[in-house]
Amino acid sequence: MDLFHGLTYGFSVSLQPSNLVACFIGVFVGTLIGVLPGIGPVATMSLLLPVTFAMSPTASIIMMAGIYYGAMYGGSTTSILVNIPGEAASVVTCIDGYQMARQGRAGPALGISALGSFIAGTFSVLGIMLLAPPLTSVALRFGPPEIFGLLLLGFTMVTYLTAGSKLKAVAMALLGMLLGTVGLDPISASPRFTYGSVTLGDGLGLVPIIMGLFGISEVLLNIGQGVKQEVFDTRIKGLMPTREDWRRSAGPIARGSVLGFLLGILPGIGAIIPTFISYALEKRIARQPERFGRGAIEGVAGPEAANNAATGGSMIPLLTLGLAPNVVMAVLLGAFLIHGVQPGPLLMKEHPEIFWGVITSMYVGNVMLLVLNLPLIGLWVQLLRVPYGILFPLILLFCVIGVYSESANVWDIVVMLAFGVIGLLMKRFGFEAAPLVLAFVLGRMAEESIRQSLLMSSGRFSILLTRPIATVFIVAALSVVALPVLLPPVRRMLRTVPPDDTA
Amino acid sequence: MTGRERAAAAVLLVFGVIALEEAGRLRFGSLARPGPGFFPVVLAAAFSLVCAALLVGPARARDAEAAAPLPRLGWPKVVATMAALFIYALVLEPVGFVAATFVLLLFFFRALERQRWLVALGSSLATALLTYLVFRVWLNVQLPAGPWGG
Numbered sequence: 001m002d003l004f005h006g007l008t009y010g011f012s013v014s015l016q017p018s019n020l021v022a023c024f025i026g027v028f029v030g031t032l033i034g035v036l037p038g039i040g041p042v043a044t045m046s047l048l049l050p051v052t053f054a055m056s057p058t059a060s061i062i063m064m065a066g067i068y069y070g071a072m073y074g075g076s077t078t079s080i081l082v083n084i085p086g087e088a089a090s091v092v093t094c095i096d097g098y099q100m101a102r103q104g105r106a107g108p109a110l111g112i113s114a115l116g117s118f119i120a121g122t123f124s125v126l127g128i129m130l131l132a133p134p135l136t137s138v139a140l141r142f143g144p145p146e147i148f149g150l151l152l153l154g155f156t157m158v159t160y161l162t163a164g165s166k167l168k169a170v171a172m173a174l175l176g177m178l179l180g181t182v183g184l185d186p187i188s189a190s191p192r193f194t195y196g197s198v199t200l201g202d203g204l205g206l207v208p209i210i211m212g213l214f215g216i217s218e219v220l221l222n223i224g225q226g227v228k229q230e231v232f233d234t235r236i237k238g239l240m241p242t243r244e245d246w247r248r249s250a251g252p253i254a255r256g257s258v259l260g261f262l263l264g265i266l267p268g269i270g271a272i273i274p275t276f277i278s279y280a281l282e283k284r285i286a287r288q289p290e291r292f293g294r295g296a297i298e299g300v301a302g303p304e305a306a307n308n309a310a311t312g313g314s315m316i317p318l319l320t321l322g323l324a325p326n327v328v329m330a331v332l333l334g335a336f337l338i339h340g341v342q343p344g345p346l347l348m349k350e351h352p353e354i355f356w357g358v359i360t361s362m363y364v365g366n367v368m369l370l371v372l373n374l375p376l377i378g379l380w381v382q383l384l385r386v387p388y389g390i391l392f393p394l395i396l397l398f399c400v401i402g403v404y405s406e407s408a409n410v411w412d413i414v415v416m417l418a419f420g421v422i423g424l425l426m427k428r429f430g431f432e433a434a435p436l437v438l439a440f441v442l443g444r445m446a447e448e449s450i451r452q453s454l455l456m457s458s459g460r461f462s463i464l465l466t467r468p469i470a471t472v473f474i475v476a477a478l479s480v481v482a483l484p485v486l487l488p489p490v491r492r493m494l495r496t497v498p499p500d501d502t503a
Numbered sequence: 504m505t506g507r508e509r510a511a512a513a514v515l516l517v518f519g520v521i522a523l524e525e526a527g528r529l530r531f532g533s534l535a536r537p538g539p540g541f542f543p544v545v546l547a548a549a550f551s552l553v554c555a556a557l558l559v560g561p562a563r564a565r566d567a568e569a570a571a572p573l574p575r576l577g578w579p580k581v582v583a584t585m586a587a588l589f590i591y592a593l594v595l596e597p598v599g600f601v602a603a604t605f606v607l608l609l610f611f612f613r614a615l616e617r618q619r620w621l622v623a624l625g626s627s628l629a630t631a632l633l634t635y636l637v638f639r640v641w642l643n644v645q646l647p648a649g650p651w652g653g
Contacts, residue, residue, distance in 0.1 A: 050644050167557055174550040178522055185539035192529055192539055224576040393611035405644040413592040429511040447542040459534030
């Protein structure tokens with residue numbers, strides 16, 4: 001199927017009424033939880049996994065993907081109006097977005113972030129359509145050594161690009177993989193670390209861990225420290241950016257789109273890191289860098305474009321390799337597997353309706369989001385006024401329902417609560433949860449691929465360096481470690497915005 | 504590394520060593536035929552090494568910020584929330600979703616958030632019934648059955 005046929009076929013799938021409804025629910029729920037601080041796309045997608053049992057695989061994936069990019073749209077609204085990131089990828093938007101709102105320019109700030117997100121989202125959909133099919137044919141040549149090389153690159157990325165201590169991130173990644181070994185050994189099926197428990201025999205569940213680390217712990221932190229809720233109380237007038245705003249934003253949106261998309265493809269990056277890099281880049285090349293932090297529209301346009309483009313880019317490894325490059329994609333992978341569909345190089349051939357349907361639905365969803373977001377901003381503002389005392393019991397309850405409904409096992413709720421406490425302690429002691437969860441997901445695949453590689457080579461690790469594709473990944477992983485040490489400028493580029501820049 | 508972080512690293516190191524000891528009981532196999540214990544042993548060993556490095560690692564200038572006191576955390580409220588959720592998880596199946604959820608929410612709204620009795624009762628009951636209707640009846644999601652609502 002060539003690109004044109006793929007597209008027309010895809011639209012014929014994504015425009016079917018049931019899929020349109022799924023897409024709408026996805027982007028609407030995504031925007032909603034994006035607006036609400038304290039609940040993000042990862043927890044929401046896990047929560048809604050069981051709801052998708054009854055839907056067709058295509059509709060489920062369309063809805064799940066919609067939640068993710070919808071959350072990227074919604075997160076910026078809270079950043080701009082309340083100076084609290086609605087979800088993690090909108091942290092940078094707070095800096096200049098909130099300043100714009102204080103200067104009475106909340107309208108253009110919201111407008112440019114919605115329009116910039118739309119442009120970037122569209123760009124990344126085009127990118128997927130062009131890149132995914134050729135990558136699929138490369139992916140067909142992947143064996144265990146190649147998979148292991150790619151996973152190694154992913155682990156290196158996720159640990160070396162975290163904002164905090166690299167060593168701590170490595171520790172969390174190793175811990176995540178270690179937790180992933182609980183349950184049956186993937187090759188010999190003998191039990192490991194189960195201590196006779198039936199719940200542990202199935203392995204620790206991804207959903208309880210995610211809900212605990214990202215949902216429960218966030219709520220605990222908020223009720224422990226108190227949330228300040230000051231919605232910016234001016235009338236929001238004129239969402240359309242002026243001609244001057246557009247002139248300033250065009251470059252940042254274009255650069256943010258390309259940057260976000262390309263970084264998003266790489267395993268381990270996610271949507272957050274590109275926003276920091278985009279902000280740092282715009283500030284560095286700006287003619288008046290001193291405007292940044294004082295309400296520069298470039299500081300909103302670039303990062304918002306970057307996080308939306310990154311969501312699209314991160315779909316590529318999932319659709320072509322069946323590999324989850326970040327935590328959100330891990331949940332999406334779960335959604336595929338629940339329906340018995342294995343994403344990867346064969347997806348395009350075996351399930352063209354899912355492959356092309358999901359890609360084109362992202363375009364449809366982006367249009368919906370634009371239409372939805374601009375007029376609904378008033379509603380989101382009202383939502384932000386709901387006191388946290390009402391909100392947090394509901395979030396906790398939804399976490400419990402989500403975990404229970406997935407397995408019908410109350411011990412999974414206990415696992416979630418335990419990881420809620422662990423997550424709270426991790427936040428207090430400065431450990432990040434993302435490397436842990438990503439490693440937990442990929443650990444199983446890493447174990448299988450390295451053991452199969454060793455079986456293939458009769459115990460020689462050199463197999464990782466004698467096959468060209470695997471070698472490329474290993475060398476890339478080593479360069480990620482080595483380059484920042486060798487080249488200080490690269491280190492400055494890769495380092496996320498240092499504390500003094502964000503103040 | 505601050506004192507606080509060193510303490511965390513020490514706890515993690517203890518966990519790593521226990522994990523290594525436990526992983527050692529699994530069949531390691533050989534490099535040519537790695538067994539179930541191969542990967543866990545390598546991971547637990549690497550994890551313990553990294554934690555040891557964190558424990559003895561030098562204090563860096565950048566840690567000055569990390570050494571600043573953490574924002575105060577209202578532990579009583581956090582502990583009360585977790586205890587309530589834990590009890591909720593245990594009674595969920597014997598009691599049933601609607602009744603257990605009603606009591607849990609009532610505790611949150613009234614005891615933790617000091618809403619007026621009428622508001623607390625009303626919103627707890629409404630939420631318990633609404634979530635039941637939406638998730639169990641409408642979306643057909645499995646919820647714990649029990650004598651009072653399931």
